[in-house]
Amino acid sequence: MSLEEHRGAKNNGPRAPYTKPTDISDPDYFHKVVDCQWACPAHTPVPEYIRMIAQRQYTEAYMVNWESNVFPGILGRTCDRPCEPACRRGRIEEKPVAICRLKRVAADNRGDIEHLMPEIGPKNGKRVACIGGGPASLTVARDLAPLGYHVVVFDRDGAGGGMMRSQIPAFRLPEAVLNEEVDRIIDFGVETRFNHEVTSLKEVLNDDFDAIFVGTGAPRGRDLNIPGREEVADNFHIGIDWLMSVAFGHTSKIGKRVVVLGGGNTAMDCCRTAKRLGGEDVKVIVRSPFDTMKASPWEIEDAQNEDVEILNNHVPQKFLIEDGKLAAVVFEKVSPEIDAEGRRKMVPTGEEPVVVPCDDVLCAIGQENHFPWIERDIGLEFGEWDMPVVDKETFQSTNPKVFFGGDAAFGPENIIWAVAHGHQAAISIDSFCQQKDVRDRPPPEVTLVSQKMGMHEWSYHNDISNDERYLVPHADKNFTLKDIKMEVELGFDEQLAFDEAMRCLNCDVQTVFEDVKCIECDACVDVCPVDCINFIENSPEADLRQNLRVPANDMEQSLYVSDILPTGRSMIKDEDVCLHCGLCAERCPTAAWDMQQFLYKEGQAKNQQVAK
Ligand code: SF4
Ligand code: SF4
Structure with missing residues (x-):
């Protein structure tokens, strides 16, 4: 036939x-097949930049990242990596491609990019205030300044970066990497009002801005009100405040025995920082089981590599005080049980309380939003948990001139979500300022191009490596633990990066x-x-x-x-x-x-x- x-x-x-x-x-349809890109909140074209890295086109790979996630050097060291659990490679063997650390390779090896930056268009007469100088606000500034907007960034700190500067220790994110990517955006003609804490949104609204973006993060660390809390105030520190104090050079030492409460990434940053400031016996103590700790597995691993002990299933009960000073924390031991509704509950085991002697306690049990500076009579509604009512697609609040993003919009997330929010808010602010419907969103750019070069020849490398995931080399901890600014991860060298890139499918x-x-x-x-x-x-x-x-x-x-x-x-x-x-x-x-x-x-x- x-x-x-x-x-x-x-x-x-x-x-x-x-x-x-x-x-x-x-x-x-095909976007969803690209598992990593689909899972990335900023939808970074991951396999595109991984192929470029394999071809040693680092500058091009950096720019693919910069376009979508704005901070490749920063995120290549600090991203929470929602892409990696989604990676297809993790379905054919245990470990996904090291997507995040390959991003860092692009940043470490790129050439000059100044000529690749967007041209800054003539001013369009519109003024946009960004309150908070973190990743969400900086993304709004990056997207809008080249279009002619006069963007003014307010921050209570003396430099931009927000939590990337105040909460991520320099041994994970060197200051030079942070400064370079933040300053690149400021250099787009962004006006900065640093060392300026906004205490009234009404005042900013009265200042003739065409739109206001609130990207103030989740700036309040949770306290722990258990017996003895007031008496131990001198040796009890809220984790994010303490990290900020270390970052800005106000704190440079801590006691020898340190208890860190909490099981998230802030707790990991606290314990590793404590190890560098004099902590010898540093314990992370968490109420949940080990396998449900919120911290990223690699952050936990790095802390353990630095001899931090992690105790799970311990609930803090009270502080013990001797001679008017903190002497220990007392914990009740619990174990997880599933109740009739299928919910997990932590149930006391009935064992003797555990007494952990310590000199200082770092409390990293969560963060909250805090908007005492937003007046309640400006048409901006607040809803559940005293959070502003924010549209999930447009990031507009009920005061049409005010937009939110990052942790300030829906509660604590991470840098890459803040970037994704910033892009969407920038679209809305642009539409709002140009009297367009904020619901009209620009469609994605999509291309589909045959890779055929001959009968059995493709322009992509389809002979996939069977290698297991490569480990990123670390500096010797005998040195890194003595120098709080010394970066622990050395990054992949070019050969390791090539070998890892070849694992991508x-x-x-x-x-x-x-x-x-x-x-x-x-x-x-x-x-x-x-x-x-x-x-x-x-x-x-x-x-x-x-x-x-x-x-x-x-x-x-x-x-x-x-x-x-x-x-x-x-x-x-x-x-x-x-x-x-x-x-x-x-x-x-x-x-x-x-x-x-x-x-x-x-x-x-x-x-x-x-x-x-
Ligand atoms: S194999 Fe490559 S393209 Fe596929 S999900 Fe993983 S990193 Fe992305
Ligand atoms: S032959 Fe290869 S590319 Fe084609 S469907 Fe099977 S796995 Fe996919």
């Missing part, structure tokens, strides 16, 4: 109900199926190493998932469904397990499969300026 005859063969037609053919023109190089070319020879089915291609009868999705050669049980991942083919079957591919190896496209005799690179760039304020 010829191909033409085959195409003309009787199509049995769709049987209802059945699963609709996939619309690959929907930008979200290129999830953005998509398998694109053209059903009119398919002759249903099933050659792709035979060659696929993970059995993710199927030619079967269409049916409702739940059935379809079970009818595949390997059932598709990860409901988060899509099925690629073709139209009904001449024999009445459909091509069904489970995107979950595809390795993007290209073997299906190499084997296909009619080029019904092609490997096409999908590039997705999230819309930003500059894109809607072009559209206007």
